[in-house]
Amino acid sequence: MGYHTIVIGGGVAGMQCASELLRQGVAVTILEKESELGGKIRNWHKLFPTFTPAEEVLAELRSRLISSPNLAVRTGCEAAKIASDRVVLTSGEVLECDSVVVATGFTLFDAKVKEEYGYGIYDNVITSADLERMFNEGAVRLKSGVTPRRIAILHCVGSRDEKVCQRHCSKVCCVTGVKQAMELKRMFPGADIFNFYMDIRMFGPGYEEMYREAQVDYNVHFVRGRISEVSPTIDCRLQIKAEDTLTGRPLKMAVDMLVLLVGMKSNALNENLVAECGLKAQPSGFMQPRDSFLHNVESNREGIFYAGAVTAPKNVGESMNEGTAAARAVVEWLAKR
Amino acid sequence: MKRSSWTDYQKDIADDNYYYARSCIRQNFFPGSEKVFLDILSKDLGRDIYDDPLHTSCTGIGYHSDVVPLETIMTVVARQFALMSEAGYENFTSSCITSFGIYTELLATWEEFPELEERTRENLFKATGREFKVPKNLAHTSDVMFHHREEIARKAKRKLVNVYTGEPLKVVEHIGCHYAKIFPKKGIGGSEFPYVLAGMVESWGGEIVDYPERRHCCGFGFRNYLVQANRGYSIANSQRKLESMAPYKPDFIVCNCPGCSMFLDKWQYTLAEMEGTTYGQNGAGIPVLTYEEMAGLVLGYDPWELGMQMHQVDVEPLLDKMGVEYDPSAKYLGGDGKYIGRPESAIVNSCSQEVLYKMKK
Secondary structure (H helix, E strand, C coil): CCCEEEEECCCHHHHHHHHHHHHCCCEEEEEECCCCCCHHHHHCCEECCCCEEHHHHHHHHHHHHHCCCCEEEEECCCEEEEECCEEEECCCCEEECCEEEECCCEEECCHHHCHHHCECCECCEEEHHHHHHHHHHCCCCCCCCCCCCEEEEEEEECCCEHHHCECCCCCCHHHHHHHHHHHHHHHCCCCEEEEEECCCCCCCCCHHHHHHHHHHCCCCEEEECCEEEEEECCCCCEEEEEEECCCCEEEEEEECEEEEEECEEECCCHHHHHHHHCCCECCCCCECCCCCCCCCCECCCCCEEECCCCCCCCCHHHHHHHHHHHHHHHHHHHHHC | CCCHHHHHCCCCCCCCCEEEECCCCHHHHCCCHHHHHHHHHHHHCCCCEEECCCCCCCCHHHHHCCCCCHHHHHHHHHHHHHHHHHCCCCEEEECCHHHHHHHHHHHHHHHHCHHHHHHHHHHHHHHHCCCCCCCCEEEEHHHHHHHCHHHHHHHCCCCCECCCCCCECEEEEECCHHHHCCCHHHCCCCCCCCCHHHHHHHHCCCEECCCCCCCCCCCCCCHHHHCHHHHHHHHHHHHHHHHHHHHHCCCEEEECCHHHHHHHHHHHHHHHHHHCCCCCHHHECCCEEEHHHHHHHHCCCCCCCCCHHHCCCCCHHHHHHHCCCCCHHHCCECCCCCECCCCCCCCCECCCHHHHHHHHC
């Protein structure tokens, strides 16, 4: 075909989109701000609901790209301005193309903003991303090096929270909390694990079954209520306060470790896409597709497409599907020009 | 504790030329604190501060108890600002946390709803013929003390250090709820990890104790105490805090709110009388200081000049640890040298329970 598409973002959506475009004969340049491709799941351990190692998925995606002579990968670079026929990098370099796919994903919510949980202040308050790193390192330990015996996992940190202007649901945290609780139980069968949630939203195939399995087979405790504050105890544990909204009573307990399930925030780059590129964003900050049904991988500007969590929180499978859908939309659009 | 987050919450605090608004209740319970604040600012630090006899209560306690309507309190506050303007000042500093919360709330309200400010101006003019300017700078007096903390440290006669062990004194800091829990950005360090008192303690050589119920209310909570039937709830909350901090063996508690310092001090007496429980070392209570008293001790003021004989929990064990020289026989002499009376001994000050029960009979 002789066309060239720039895919901005080398996470799972961008990689899948690129491999599909290459398969259909379109030359692709992937722009990735980090030093290598893979995006957020590069630091993830296992994926729900199958406990598939994230690295296994990434390895397959890499192998689909590696042999193509029509692929250029530019790491360590970011786009400053986007049009359908060119991308200007922050360095000032201009790359020409025939279409652009924006697959810049999301930003993890900064848990320090929810100061009451003491992330960055108390050593054993960690995020779900920190826990995945620990899983990958093969050891989940307290700062003192000791094994945790009682762990609390808090859902909706930076999601469905008007106080931090994040009204949307990040969708994947509930099932991540269940998955991480099960992984922790496998690692520490004698540990008590408590999930504090607002609602359990098990939207995907196999998720509800996983939630049940966590309770019945793993004895993970689920408490409906948000934690209001975290404080240190004299024996270096963490005191948490919450309300158990099912019993309607306040609750106070000491745990060794608190895991904050940080939500998906719209990518910080989206503001620039709106201000500099004429693209539209939703009130949540995620980019606005042309419509939600028939053109959900297209932007409001001709020749600029979206894939993955740049438009809304999505899981890995959905992001990859959107990568494929965006590639097909690009090919159709190029053919019609 | 890694309190680095406090640097995210900074506020402008005027360096000089303050209009001072007193608290309604502090002069009864901690009578030397406001005077020593004025002395430290004017004599030790050479700053200009105006103590205006014309200002009134801000009516904050009435407002929070639903007996003073919003329109009334706005007009009263407008009058305070008018007095400040008439006296030629622009920097308003209030001694009371409730008042500070009120002033902050009303300034934010007027910014959000300018028509309310306009109506307040009309009401004030009709009632008093006065006009006002909003302060250029609003700070609580603990903010002002925080602002000058390094200068005070340079002039310090003694530090918050145990003279027997050389170790920093362990200090529980308790921040009034209305300091930053309503408007976190108006308090140094925000609402979760406020630094206003911690900054003073660290600059003057002490060490802050972080304990499980650090953020918990002192027990005052307005209606918890003001409605007589709720007083059990008030003391139960103070007890929860005291029980939580006791294992850390704090040398003293420092507060920046009139109600907090009063309740944490006086309820210790009540708890000791009711249950025989004390929370400090050697069977005594934990001394409770205002930040002005703490600054006064650091700058070498006489503890009885600071009014510390009015505390329910005796401060002598702390004075001894700090190496403060004081005259025990002068404790109950007033400013004019006359004997002001002496309270009965109490369990909270290590009096034996047996003696006390006999006394009660």
